[in-house]
Amino acid sequence: MGIKIFINGSKLNIGFSACHFIVDHFKCSKLHGHNYIVSISISGEKTDEKMGFVFDFLEAKRIIKDIISRFDHKVLIPKKSKYVNIIDLGEEIEVKVSKKRYIFPKEDVEILEIESLSAEHLAKFIAEEFIRKIEEGNIKEIVVRVEEKEGQGVEYVHRC
Ligand SMILES: [Zn+2]
Numbered sequence: 001m002g003i004k005i006f007i008n009g010s011k012l013n014i015g016f017s018a019c020h021f022i023v024d025h026f027k028c029s030k031l032h033g034h035n036y037i038v039s040i041s042i043s044g045e046k047t048d049e050k051m052g053f054v055f056d057f058l059e060a061k062r063i064i065k066d067i068i069s070r071f072d073h074k075v076l077i078p079k080k081s082k083y084v085n086i087i088d089l090g091e092e093i094e095v096k097v098s099k100k101r102y103i104f105p106k107e108d109v110e111i112l113e114i115e116s117l118s119a120e121h122l123a124k125f126i127a128e129e130f131i132r133k134i135e136e137g138n139i140k141e142i143v144v145r146v147e148e149k150e151g152q153g154v155e156y157v158h159r160c
Pocket of ligand 1: 020028032033034148
């Protein structure tokens with residue numbers, strides 16, 4: 001289908017460093033971190049008339065970096081998880097999950113409107129944020145790839 005442009009986060013050093021946990025996973029339920037890598041591809045049926053672009057590379061990079069900047073060097077917490085209880089203590093955030101209780105300085109935490117901090121949900125979240133920030137116009141498909149480490153990740157496909 002048409003033309004696909006791509007931004008390879010691994011080659012271009014686009015990503016963020018963050019801490020998360022996966023509820024009740026035998027290993028990943030413990031707080032741990034990743035140097036996430038974020039890539040995107042954008043497909044369109046035709047280029048624009050004047051410049052001949054499906055989508056401007058610079059614009060794609062700017063939007064992705066803008067979306068993920070809020071995750072960088074943060075503890076990510078899934079607000080929409082029914083298994084995670086988040087309590088605002090003013091300067092601190094208390095997080096209860098299973099039999100554990102964490103207290104974080106508020107400035108260290110990013111609470112996301114997301115069901116889980118799996119790469120699956122992160123990729124979907126980033127794709128939806130990206131779509132909100134652009135005019136879809138000639139675009140037919142957007143694929144956001146989130147890798148927790150190079151070679152291990154998820155692609156979320158959004159058809160416009
Ligand atoms: Zn992890």
